[in-house]
Amino acid sequence: MAALDGIRDRIEALLTDSDATTAARYPGEAAGRQPVHSVYVPADTFDADLPARWGAQALEAVEQGGGIGHLLQVHGLVSDESEVATIGQLVLDKLAREPVEDLRIDFEDGYGDRGDDAEDAAVAAAVAAIGTAQAAGTAPPFLGIRFKCLEPDTRARGLRTLESFVTGLASGGLPDGLVLTLPKVTAVAQVQAMVLALEALEGPLGLPNGRLGFEIQVETPQAVLGPEGSALIGPMIAAGAGRVTGMPYGTYDYSASLGIAAAYQSMEHPAADFAKQVMQVSAAGTGVRLSDGSTNVLPVGEQDEVDAAWALHGRLVMRSLRRGFYQGWDMHPAQLPSRYAATYAFFRGGLADVLLRLENYLNNTGGAVLDEPATAKAMAGFLLRGLDCGAVRGSEVPFEVSALRRLLGHTG
Known part of the structure; x- marks a missing residue:
């Protein structure tokens, strides 16, 4: 029997309210466009x-x-x-x-x-x-x-x-x-x-x-x-x-x-x-x-x-x-x-660097920078902001917008 088996229920009970509060107060970044x-x-x-x-x-x-x-x-x-x-x-x-x-x-x-x-x-x-x-x-x-x-x-x-x-x-x-x-x-x-x-x-x-x-x-x-x-x-x-x-x-x-x-x-x-x-x-x-x-x-x-x-x-x-x-x-x-x-x-x-790093990340091909999932999300957000305001043209981004939104956890 593992040492923690006997207290798993107590841990769950202790953290249940905290989990709910955190989920309610920190739902993540808002979906959709933000004006500049x-x-x-x-x-x-x-x-x-x-x-x-x-x-x-x-x-x-x-x-x-x-x-x-x-x-x-x-x-x-x-x-x-x-x-x-x-x-x-x-x-x-x-x-x-x-x-x-x-x-x-x-x-x-x-x-x-x-x-x-x-x-x-x-x-x-x-x-x-x-x-x-x-x-x-x-x-x-x-x-x-x-x-x-x-x-x-x-x-x-x-x-x-x-x-x-x-x-x-x-x-x-x-x-x-x-x-x-x-x-x-x-x-x-x-x-x-x-x-x-x-x-x-x-x-x-x-x-x-x-x-x-x-x-x-x-x-x-x-x-x-x-x-x-x-x-x-x-x-x-x-x-x-x-x-x-x-x-x-x-x-x-x-x-x-x-x-x-x-x-x-x-x-x-x-x-x-x-x-x-x-x-x-x-x-x-x-x-x-x-x-x-x-x-x-x-x-x-x-x-x-x-x-x-x-x-x-x-x-x-x-x-x-x-x-x-x-x-x-x-x-x-x-x-x-x-x-x-x-x-x-x-x-x-920052466009060329972000495009290269995101391509390496999405294709799991490595590269000069080893990006964490959180950084990949930030780069996806960067691209979406650039597209939304008109700084970046859609033809310049070799990824589907839906793939970028999935990185951010947005399904809509």
Whole structure:
């Protein structure tokens, strides 16, 4: 008789609850596409043509700024001349075809307090514009609203906007890529309140339980470290009861809350990196997707100012990607060229190596790098992200997409 036979039942009993909790809280990475950015626009500026208008303005900025080759080469994003041509054309095609991947209609900081009548009218206008865009097939793949936070002063207005928006959209069918952003979260109880609100909306609207998810915007110190000295992001995700889809980082609110001087508020400040590392560790394996913040240095003005802003933005985008933050936040049409240029350079720069290593792994043929299953999953995810955003063409990948999804454990 083996030494452990007598206690196997006790081991199973000890671990049963733990197994169930782990399985519920860590279901694995979310399936499907993640946008590479979010674009926030004040609610009163949104209409059905806004994405196309941003794309046209982005293309105009490229032309006036010396062309896409200038952006790629002068700022050091790509050195190989053939790749300059390839990436340049892909970026131009993207700006013409799908300039905005994720659009957030902002009723919070970007909109302010304009009174109930004005905000109610803006909500109704946004719902109508989304309907127009959906009917025309021009709506971005992901879109939604950021409403006012659940702090006492803005709670009633935020919930009113949330209810009006969701109710209005539901009458014509909710977009598949609907995103609801809850800002300035300071307590786990606010996440629980959000869950209650969404549950209360789903029933009367005839929506299936769990249809409405939301993002938690991490832009307060209290969201990162609670009053007892414990990290609260994990408990917030758990309190979301499977409804939390993402966590975007808010560069400027978070930095200002820590007393960092305006000149030093940045996505790459050590305080920002600390918050994002806590986010990254807390969200790993939960299916909650992370997004980095923004830079408020815009590529406008004289050529040297445009070049400097593009270089900064491109470097920050590349920095985020290398650290595992595959989404960011853009504030101006002229940031779209540097967003896609840096993103495409990232995915194409690692493409040849990933294709070779994945081929060796899938065919069990060995090679110079002995990859673990976890690394193979990461490479499959890399390729799928590149395909989703347009950085990689399907003809360049000698594997079936279904095989890549199987590596990630996705069956759909």
